[in-house]
Amino acid sequence: MTGGYDECCAADLAAVAEGRDLSRESRAWLARVVAGAVRPNRDKPLWDLAHALAALARLTGARDGRDLVTLALDPWLARADRLEARFAGTGDAVDAHGPSLPDGETGWRTTWAGLARLLALAEFVLTAEELAQFAAVTGWLDDLAAAPDAEGAAALSRRLARHLAAYRHAHLPLAPLERRFRAILRFLDGRRAFTDDDILGFWRGQMREGERPGFRTIAEHFVTFEAASALLGGLAELAAPASLDAVEGWDERLDASLADLAAAEPAETLAALLAALPDGPKILTGAERDDLAEFLRLEPFHRTRPLTTLRAASFGRVQSGLANRLRRGGGGAGITERTACAEAETYPALAERIAALTAHLDRMLRIAAALRVPAEAEGLPPEARTALAAALVDIRRVRRAGFDDPDRLAAGFAAADAALLRLAEEAGRLARAVAGLARQRPLDAAFATDRDVFANAFAEAYAAEATA
Amino acid sequence: MSDEARLLAEIHAARTLMRASEPGRTDSRLGTAALWAYATRAVDGPVDLAVVRAIRADPATARRYRTMLAGQAIAHAPLAAAASDGAVASRRVGPFTLEILPADEEAPPLLVLRGSATRPPRAIEAMLGDETARLALPSAIDGAILIALDPAVPEAARLGAMLRDRACAVFLL
Numbered sequence: 001m002t003g004g005y006d007e008c009c010a011a012d013l014a015a016v017a018e019g020r021d022l023s024r025e026s027r028a029w030l031a032r033v034v035a036g037a038v039r040p041n042r043d044k045p046l047w048d049l050a051h052a053l054a055a056l057a058r059l060t061g062a063r064d065g066r067d068l069v070t071l072a073l074d075p076w077l078a079r080a081d082r083l084e085a086r087f088a089g090t091g092d093a094v095d096a097h098g099p100s101l102p103d104g105e106t107g108w109r110t111t112w113a114g115l116a117r118l119l120a121l122a123e124f125v126l127t128a129e130e131l132a133q134f135a136a137v138t139g140w141l142d143d144l145a146a147a148p149d150a151e152g153a154a155a156l157s158r159r160l161a162r163h164l165a166a167y168r169h170a171h172l173p174l175a176p177l178e179r180r181f182r183a184i185l186r187f188l189d190g191r192r193a194f195t196d197d198d199i200l201g202f203w204r205g206q207m208r209e210g211e212r213p214g215f216r217t218i219a220e221h222f223v224t225f226e227a228a229s230a231l232l233g234g235l236a237e238l239a240a241p242a243s244l245d246a247v248e249g250w251d252e253r254l255d256a257s258l259a260d261l262a263a264a265e266p267a268e269t270l271a272a273l274l275a276a277l278p279d280g281p282k283i284l285t286g287a288e289r290d291d292l293a294e295f296l297r298l299e300p301f302h303r304t305r306p307l308t309t310l311r312a313a314s315f316g317r318v319q320s321g322l323a324n325r326l327r328r329g330g331g332g333a334g335i336t337e338r339t340a341c342a343e344a345e346t347y348p349a350l351a352e353r354i355a356a357l358t359a360h361l362d363r364m365l366r367i368a369a370a371l372r373v374p375a376e377a378e379g380l381p382p383e384a385r386t387a388l389a390a391a392l393v394d395i396r397r398v399r400r401a402g403f404d405d406p407d408r409l410a411a412g413f414a415a416a417d418a419a420l421l422r423l424a425e426e427a428g429r430l431a432r433a434v435a436g437l438a439r440q441r442p443l444d445a446a447f448a449t450d451r452d453v454f455a456n457a458f459a460e461a462y463a464a465e466a467t468a
Numbered sequence: 469m470s471d472e473a474r475l476l477a478e479i480h481a482a483r484t485l486m487r488a489s490e491p492g493r494t495d496s497r498l499g500t501a502a503l504w505a506y507a508t509r510a511v512d513g514p515v516d517l518a519v520v521r522a523i524r525a526d527p528a529t530a531r532r533y534r535t536m537l538a539g540q541a542i543a544h545a546p547l548a549a550a551a552s553d554g555a556v557a558s559r560r561v562g563p564f565t566l567e568i569l570p571a572d573e574e575a576p577p578l579l580v581l582r583g584s585a586t587r588p589p590r591a592i593e594a595m596l597g598d599e600t601a602r603l604a605l606p607s608a609i610d611g612a613i614l615i616a617l618d619p620a621v622p623e624a625a626r627l628g629a630m631l632r633d634r635a636c637a638v639f640l641l
Contacts, residue, residue, distance in 0.1 A: 004481030010488035017489055019499045031485040037478035066540045070508065073501045127500050131532050135539035177477035185473055224480040232472055262482045269490055 003217065009034065009171040012128040016120055020078035026117055028263035033121055034164070035172055037262070039254050043161040045121060050157035051108040052118045053141065055099035057148035059091045065141030072122035080112035083119075088112075103150035125160060128167060137163070180206075180213070180221055192229040194222065196307040200453065207461045214323070215454075216316040219298050219308055224261075231257045267426040268296040270419040280412025281402030283364050283420065291357060292423065295430055302426065306433035307446070310351075314344045314447070315454040322458065326465060335466040339458035341451050347443035351434050358431045361424035366391040367398075368417040371410050498522040498529050507536040511591050511604040524598040534637065537593060541639040542585045559631075561638045564589075568617070568631060577628055581605070581613040581640075588613070589640035594630040596637070601627040605640075 013034060017027045036042040053068055062068050077083055087094055093101055100109035126137050144156050187202045188194055203218040275289035294313055296302055302309045322338050325331060370391035395403055402408050506519040522529045538544050543562025558567040564583030571577045593602040601623055605613050617628035630636045
């Protein structure tokens with residue numbers, strides 16, 4: 001997926017995630033806070049952070065900002081259970097569930113797990129941009145340590161909100177994304193459901209308007225739109241103030257939906273995992289990994305929209321080639337030749353490649369099973385026994401690094417079989433989706449039609465460069 | 469909701485950011501916590517040699533370390549960009565003046581620190597090239613903090629030599 005962040009932002013987030021060994025869910029929460037995908041108020045986490053730090057300042061008797069920085073950066077305190085062990089019952093700024101702070105009638109409170117996430121956010125604001133704001137934030141924490149109350153927390157939260165807004169402005173180019181989503185909303189004209197041809201139609205419109213976005217990039221936007229559309233529908237219903245009171249706990253539910261959207265693990269990343277097993281058997285080659293990443297990058301479209309998946313794989317690659325050719329200013333086939341899509345991989349050829357990948361992953365899965373379950377294990381039906389024995393024999397026929405060393409092989413598969421299972425499943429679902437598509441419409445005919453459409457769009461959009 | 473497009477953009481950015489921050493995609497570099505522990509160490513406390521090596525070997529780590537020192541320092545004078553133009557006997561570090569009185573036959577050179585801030589500095593750290601030296605500071609007497617740069621104490625002698633160089637960065641902690 002592309003767009004919406006710069007390298008600095010990705011590195012800042014990865015450094016905090018790695019240093020604190022954050023769970024996938026916590027990393028997703030942090031990514032959402034940084035990107036601002038928090039509702040109803042995207043500054044709420046900073047409000048919570050400021051109050052949490054005030055509570056910690058009280059509990060620890062922090063003398064200055066330095067003491068609070070030490071708490072925020074301590075990887076030992078990255079976990080809820082350790083925070084609880086350290087702070088539960090240590091003072092008045094803590095209740096049965098976690099830290100708290102007197103504030104108005106109800107007071108402010110969070111859980112130990114909430115505190116752990118907030119401290120990750122504290123590390124992020126302290127260390128982002130190679131510590132560029134470290135001294136400034138430490139100075140704000142000095143002020144908080146001097147007055148660790150609701151007022152001091154509110155003042156800090158305002159500073160942090162400005163700080164994060166400036167960070168977003170510098171490192172998260174959201175405006176182009178917002179423009180494109182607004183265009184999609186306009187294009188769909190109130191519809192939440194869309195078809196493969198809607199995606200293609202929207203992309204063609206954008207090409208005509210001169211923006212020339214990649215087909216894959218547009219498809220990625222539709223992935224997000226589809227994933228979020230149920231949530232958006234819910235939001236629209238809740239927009240009327242009366243219904244806000246009517247639906248209790250809606251902000252928690254909204255937060256949970258947003259969390260699911262960010263945290264779902266893409267199968268695409270598993271391909272990289274299997275290709276990069278240190279010292280393990282070469283379950284996937286680099287080329288196989290790239291193929292799988294290509295086919296799965298639009299998850300869940302590989303299951304639900306095989307046509308868009310094939311279009312992205314075939315013509316998306318042609319368009320990347322065009323863009324690269326223009327960036328380099330030469331090399332390989334000329335512009336006119338490329339816009340004609342003569343090199344585009346046909347859908348039947350892609351389907352064959354998908355079938356081969358699926359067969360390979362299934363074979364690896366059988367080997368994984370044979371390494372786990374001894375064929376002589378009790379209670380196995382005879383056919384399973386035969387299959388396992390056959391898979392063991394099959395290992396010797398695999399001509400790949402690491403398959404000739406039984407110890408490495410067993411250890412490698414043991415480390416990888418969960419990822420392998422998921423990947424084989426996803427590849428299988430793609431293969432079935434493509435087969436289903438082929439039953440409705442022959443793939444070669446579909447390809448021929450699409451090639452005309454894409455070739456036209458490319459020829460029109462890249463006409464100036466083609467004749468230059 | 470009127471900000472649908474904005475929320476979609478933010479969700480999209482969060483999702484792409486998740487992919488870009490998968491573990492193992494970044495260079496493993498020295499953790500912030502280790503660097504901070506070193507920056508806030510007690511003068512006579514244990515030293516993490518891996519951190520010392522990283523600060524020496526990697527300019528980016530040295531930069532992060534200096535930023536951390538500056539972030540917690542009461543006063544600091546940054547690394548001078550220009551090359552040294554010889555020995556200095558006195559220099560300013562924020563609201564403080566730092567002076568080195570030469571040795572005589574009876575006493576070693578003396579570092580004199582005058583000035584005041586919200587709290588008195590507890591330690592001084594000098595950084596020159598990839599060298600660092602840190603010394604605890606005693607309480608002030610009559611507004612001046614005095615430390616003997618005893619040649620028999622290696623850290624003190626090193627600090628004295630570094631402070632005489634104009635290119636040396638100074639942090640009062």
